[in-house]
Amino acid sequence: MTSSRHPLIPRKHLVTFILVTTLFALWGFANDITNPMVAAFQTVMELSAAKASMVQFAFYGGYATMAIPAALFIRRYNYKSGVLLGLGLYAIGAFLFIPAAQYQQFSFFCISLYVLTFGLAFLETTANPFILSLGDKTTATRRLNLAQAFNPVGSLSGMAVASFIVLPQLASEIRNNAGELIFKTLPESEKAAIRIHDLAVIRDPYVAIGLVVLAMFLVILCVKMPATEHNGEKVKASETLRRLWKNHHYTWGVLTQMFYVAAQIMVWTFIIQYADNLGIDKATAQIYNIVAMGLSLSFRFLGTYIMRYLNPHHMLTIFGIGAAICTLGAILWIGIGGLICLVAISAFMSIMFPTIYGIALENVHERDTSLGAAFLVMAIVGGALMPPLQGLIIDQNEIFGMPAVNISFVLPLICFIIVALYGRTANRISSHKPNYS
Numbered sequence: 001m002t003s004s005r006h007p008l009i010p011r012k013h014l015v016t017f018i019l020v021t022t023l024f025a026l027w028g029f030a031n032d033i034t035n036p037m038v039a040a041f042q043t044v045m046e047l048s049a050a051k052a053s054m055v056q057f058a059f060y061g062g063y064a065t066m067a068i069p070a071a072l073f074i075r076r077y078n079y080k081s082g083v084l085l086g087l088g089l090y091a092i093g094a095f096l097f098i099p100a101a102q103y104q105q106f107s108f109f110c111i112s113l114y115v116l117t118f119g120l121a122f123l124e125t126t127a128n129p130f131i132l133s134l135g136d137k138t139t140a141t142r143r144l145n146l147a148q149a150f151n152p153v154g155s156l157s158g159m160a161v162a163s164f165i166v167l168p169q170l171a172s173e174i175r176n177n178a179g180e181l182i183f184k185t186l187p188e189s190e191k192a193a194i195r196i197h198d199l200a201v202i203r204d205p206y207v208a209i210g211l212v213v214l215a216m217f218l219v220i221l222c223v224k225m226p227a228t229e230h231n232g233e234k235v236k237a238s239e240t241l242r243r244l245w246k247n248h249h250y251t252w253g254v255l256t257q258m259f260y261v262a263a264q265i266m267v268w269t270f271i272i273q274y275a276d277n278l279g280i281d282k283a284t285a286q287i288y289n290i291v292a293m294g295l296s297l298s299f300r301f302l303g304t305y306i307m308r309y310l311n312p313h314h315m316l317t318i319f320g321i322g323a324a325i326c327t328l329g330a331i332l333w334i335g336i337g338g339l340i341c342l343v344a345i346s347a348f349m350s351i352m353f354p355t356i357y358g359i360a361l362e363n364v365h366e367r368d369t370s371l372g373a374a375f376l377v378m379a380i381v382g383g384a385l386m387p388p389l390q391g392l393i394i395d396q397n398e399i400f401g402m403p404a405v406n407i408s409f410v411l412p413l414i415c416f417i418i419v420a421l422y423g424r425t426a427n428r429i430s431s432h433k434p435n436y437s
Helices: 011-034 038-043 054-076 077-095 097-103 107-131 137-148 151-169 188-222 238-244 248-269 269-274 281-306 312-332 336-349 352-360 366-394 410-432
Strands: none
Touching: 011 038, 011 054, 011 077, 011 107, 011 151, 011 188, 038 054, 038 077, 038 151, 038 188, 038 269, 038 281, 054 077, 054 248, 054 366, 077 097, 077 107, 077 188, 077 248, 097 107, 097 188, 107 137, 107 188, 107 352, 107 366, 137 248, 137 269, 151 188, 151 281, 188 238, 238 248, 238 366, 248 269, 248 281, 248 336, 248 352, 248 366, 248 410, 269 281, 269 336, 281 312, 281 336, 312 336, 312 352, 312 410, 352 366, 352 410, 366 410
């Protein structure tokens, strides 16, 4: 049982909480409008699944590159400065889609996403510990789960834009009566014209979100925010790294977060390829992604409520096992039942990111939080490393007499098993609560 007499969000921090929580929706939009773009680029640029998944390598590689610099920046300045710089980089990356579409270079799109996620790395490195600091430590994980519950709101918006605006307008997705794409059969001159059109369709929502991000930048610039970060004795980064390394509760959390994010990105990216193997077009397949995100959103709120009564470590274990069982169903059940299992995974993924995040930082000293948070954000690099590997498996078409896309979900299965094991062992590690100060 976990309950507290402390308010979840103190009244004096309510406005700050609301503004910072909107940032979760902003990076959720970027994450989940980008996932279906892997399949879109694969068709319009005539790429293999492995090469098209380099979109995810660029996107999540930006997190790995910028998370530590973001933490060092926050230690030197403050949370608000980190948020503003993050929003600025986000907007720049979004606007780079304009020249990327003009030059029609896949690598240019990857660079644009890479820069955009510099901004997301700053926002995540800042917003997560900022939310944790806006109240009592005993309610921190619940507070972060509540804020993270609005991440799927942005994700659903991104998916909706992809499903109902971008994917249906792609001329490269037109099929013949047999359900086969006709783009690959066209002469090069017609392909070139279609490519110009489709890349402009892909470009426009990124430019639009860039404008929204600029507006948010101006709002936060004008609002005074509390200085809840550590303002006491300054410590060297090397000392913080030494303490973090000795904190096994934390280090295992970083590793688990890397595997969780890898699983999340694989599930949400390749659901389209899974559906395509069943003869479902990309626009329709993306609707399954929207249903998956709806499950994630509703179960995030439900999970936040249940955490009033159930230990977060136990919840993580239960949800990890549930995700693993659904993934096993997606692997073994060839047909629409397997697709339903794949969608159902999202219900169990709902609480994983913020819960792993909160658990990992439970025994981290306040003065080490910014750098500790950076490594947890840097763990998002899992989303860069494993999707290309899954793409390589999918490109095999068939393995052991089964569709390769089904077999490829062995990778997220392994990840969910690791998440469940962390939830099981974290409670034991936490009970010792060593002093690393």
